[in-house]
Amino acid sequence: MTFRKSNCGCDIFRIFLVRFLFLQSKAKMGTLQNLLFTICIALRCVTSAVGVIHVTGYVGREVNVSCSYDEGYESYEKYLCKNDCGDSDVLVTTSESRKNKYRINDDKTARIFTTTISDLHSEDAGKYWCGVTRNGKDIYTEVELKLAQDSCCDTVTKIESYEGFSESIVCPYESRYQNNPKYICRGNRPSTCLQQALITSDNKQNGRFRLDDDKLLGTFTVNISSLTKNDSGSYLCGVKRNSELDVFSAVELKVKEWCCVxxxxxxxxxxxxxxxxxxxxxxxxxxxxxxxxxxxxxxxxxxxxxxxxxxxxxxxxxxxxxxxxxxxxxxxxxxxxxxxxxxxxxxxxxxxxxxxxxxxxx
Known part of the structure; x- marks a missing residue:
């Protein structure tokens, strides 16, 4: 028989057991521990992996929630759920890999199943559970989803230059990110910046763009040669982070033509x-x-x-x-x-x- 996650009353029964222990001071500790375990099983307490998976996404975009599982569970059903993970709380399962704005994929080789949540809204933020169905209690991993606005930034650095010239965009970053990958993109949408990067620190030269990272100063510089008026517009300097949203700074570049010569x-x-x-x-x-x-x-x-x-x-x-x-x-x-x-x-x-x-x- 399979049990979904439900509200666990173990804490209440621990209080009861303390009183029971007081009254039955001569009882063996092992017997009490067995009793506690039995009561928790009856109440369908969740079996959860150690730690919480923290995920952050952008409003209006999509986010991936990836959860690993142990060897031997490759053929078991996986799912993502909210609240108490009752049947009505299950959002999507590997048995039905696409449902509403959720889709799920199970990489059995890597033993990781990933749920994609699209069209994110503020109400999507909160606690989720990655679940693996099995006889008795399902296995759960807690997920905390945070959301941010897909825009940047409060401060914008403005640069003016002229057609045919070269211009350098200097992007500062904190010293703790000196070994993180850096990049720059057009526009002001953080969610798609890395995918649309003009150049990254992994490939320091790309046509008219060159990226140099000065780790001692804590800045990376992107030089754009042979400027044209089409180069005018918004740019984002990005620093990639693994478990959190990337860090950005904004630049507005205006390329003037030689109108007054x-x-x-x-x-x-x-x-x-x-x-x-x-x-x-x-x-x-x-x-x-x-x-x-x-x-x-x-x-x-x-x-x-x-x-x-x-x-x-x-x-x-x-x-x-x-x-x-x-x-x-x-x-x-x-x-x-x-x-x-x-x-x-x-x-x-x-x-x-x-x-x-x-x-x-x-």
């Missing part, structure tokens, strides 16, 4: 000198000036060390000039000049130089 088109002649004018903000009068060549500002090549290019300052007019002493056809292309080492919009000038042959008259 001053662009100048200039024509020059092979063999002739040419002067390029580079204005800069008045407050940058004492800052270093730069001139580089290339289609992208973040990857252009510095050419100020070439003898044909000479920078001449003019602080009174908040501009400096670049004199090319003798133009060559190879000088044609895109140049960038300015006074801001961070090269922010409005603080530099884009120059598109075309070079033609000198006209000859017959």
């Amino acid at each position: 001053k662009s100048i088109k200039i024509k020059g002649t092979v063999g002739q000198p040419l002067s390029l004018q580079c204005p800069y903000p008045p407050q940058h009068q004492d800052k270093g000036k730069f001139l580089c060549k290339g289609e992208q500002l973040n990857s252009c090549k510095d050419i100020t060390n070439q003898s044909r290019f000479q920078l001449e300052g003019n602080g009174s007019f908040s501009s400096f000039s670049v004199v090319i002493t003798k133009l060559e056809e190879a000088d044609a292309g895109t140049y960038w000049c300015g006074s801001d080492s961070e090269r922010r919009p409005g603080n530099y000038t884009k120059i598109q130089l075309s070079v033609g042959e000198m006209k000859t008259f017959k």
Whole structure:
């Protein structure tokens, strides 16, 4: 005969037995222990595995409750139940592996059966029991399910950058997690972040993304190269934990286009000198000036060390000039000049130089 779990009145009968012991002081202790065991069996007290399984899930998502069992019970029926585990409290069994929002799977090789609870709501939080059906008393393991909101976080770090540049996202974590896996994902839903991770500490390079973990500082840094406007949005830095929900910090990245760049088109002649004018903000009068060549500002090549290019300052007019002493056809292309080492919009000038042959008259 199989008994489900019911309210155990063993404590009441222990009180009774204490009084019985007082009255029957000469009775043997072994006899009393046997009596206590017999009474508890009659009251169908639960046989529970040592410890409580703690599980945490996200509201609106699903969670897995996994319970192990001893060798020899592979062919026995397993189930998940709540409350007193009467027949009406059983949520799903391996005999009927899917019921309502519950489904169960028994891995007999690993001796672990897992129940998946989907579409979680606040009322799903609480105490559950993993049960193994057998003759007499079933075997139970207590499960405590906690729920959290599927959103993050109270504090958001905001970062601004520009198209074509690289940007680093610094993610702090507590020292106790220095050996835990780290990762980053798009969006702000913790429940799906790991599955949709852009990069993890197990694979430190993935396309434009690179992850470096500084365990001494307690931060991991994700560098994104060749930024585009599509990289703008929310990111979550995640630290994986085994028995609890992962730990997250939130970042909002805004990638700006070069909307405010001053662009100048200039024509020059092979063999002739040419002067390029580079204005800069008045407050940058004492800052270093730069001139580089290339289609992208973040990857252009510095050419100020070439003898044909000479920078001449003019602080009174908040501009400096670049004199090319003798133009060559190879000088044609895109140049960038300015006074801001961070090269922010409005603080530099884009120059598109075309070079033609000198006209000859017959």
